[in-house]
Amino acid sequence: MCLNREPDNGSIPVLTASGRTLSEMWENSMLELWQNGASVRTQYDRKNDKGEYIDLPSRDCTMLMVCTNPFAEPMLHRAFPGGIEDLEEYRMEVVEGVKNHWIRDKNDPLDERWEYTYNDRLTKFKYLGRESNPAKPGTSVADDGLNLNLDQLEWLVCALAEDPITRRAIIHTWRIGEDNEYKSPPCLQGIWARAVPVNDTLVLNMNVRFRSRDAYDAAFMNCFAFIFLMQNIADRLSLKTGKKVVLGRYTDFSDSYHIYGRRIEDFQNRFMKLHSERTFEERTWNLADVTPIMHEANPKILEKIAKVDAERCQ
Numbered sequence: 001m002c003l004n005r006e007p008d009n010g011s012i013p014v015l016t017a018s019g020r021t022l023s024e025m026w027e028n029s030m031l032e033l034w035q036n037g038a039s040v041r042t043q044y045d046r047k048n049d050k051g052e053y054i055d056l057p058s059r060d061c062t063m064l065m066v067c068t069n070p071f072a073e074p075m076l077h078r079a080f081p082g083g084i085e086d087l088e089e090y091r092m093e094v095v096e097g098v099k100n101h102w103i104r105d106k107n108d109p110l111d112e113r114w115e116y117t118y119n120d121r122l123t124k125f126k127y128l129g130r131e132s133n134p135a136k137p138g139t140s141v142a143d144d145g146l147n148l149n150l151d152q153l154e155w156l157v158c159a160l161a162e163d164p165i166t167r168r169a170i171i172h173t174w175r176i177g178e179d180n181e182y183k184s185p186p187c188l189q190g191i192w193a194r195a196v197p198v199n200d201t202l203v204l205n206m207n208v209r210f211r212s213r214d215a216y217d218a219a220f221m222n223c224f225a226f227i228f229l230m231q232n233i234a235d236r237l238s239l240k241t242g243k244k245v246v247l248g249r250y251t252d253f254s255d256s257y258h259i260y261g262r263r264i265e266d267f268q269n270r271f272m273k274l275h276s277e278r279t280f281e282e283r284t285w286n287l288a289d290v291t292p293i294m295h296e297a298n299p300k301i302l303e304k305i306a307k308v309d310a311e312r313c314q
Helices: 020-036 084-096 118-123 153-161 219-239 260-276 287-313
Strands: 002-005 012-021 039-040 060-067 126-130 139-141 149-151 171-172 186-197 201-214 245-261
Touching: 002 084, 002 171, 020 060, 020 219, 020 245, 039 118, 039 287, 060 219, 060 260, 084 118, 084 287, 118 153, 118 186, 153 171, 153 186, 153 219, 171 245, 186 219, 201 219, 219 245, 245 260
Parallel strands: 012 060, 201 245
Antiparallel strands: 002 012, 039 060, 060 245, 126 149, 139 149, 171 186, 186 201
């Protein structure tokens, strides 16, 4: 559904997409973007020696997506760029923090590692503030007593355990005054959660907010990993409360949801071709069917990370 579309006068369309499954939600969002998005230039579009664009404009919109049953099958879409091992590696990166040590040393101008990882920002968020209360979960005090290191995920779980229907269970990634200076600042901005009591069960609902989103190359993997993070939060909340916690709807919002112009041909040849030639069942996979492949990939992924670490130390 298109909430507004006036790209000719510079108004960015606001689109919505929903689905019972992750695969259905993402597919519907891509179709909405392709059919109703606006053509917008980006600062990353390539130019030739004459200063003329060689890339097409991006296809862009503001997008709200809703998945009503996050782990329902078929969960995986075959048109997402990447393989099953890539998907598992990204899940491990976001949920388990296996690449947190790849963050660059800001005091070393030659260090070209990453500026951040989402897991690090969510579990070791540094900020200035008053000395924390040692009894307050999720916080620790640095040597100077001012630079606090907050495990935001633990804080969020504790906040929900104390009051499941609180509207204050929100965590962030953006560091004002720091991320503005980075070449590649975090796209994810924050997560909001609320657990609604239904009889003796808590139903966890989660909202995820992105400032910028590569809809074709990144969004599916993002959503996949954050649904697993949602399950992680639910499991931890269940342990703290002693109650059964189930997943409610997963909601995903992007200020800029786009397909880069240089990727449009691949999108048409891959996504749109698959959509036109196969049934929904033929263009999706069940998570249960590929889970053994993911488990087998775990040691290979860790070995690959260790290899990169060793090469960097040489």
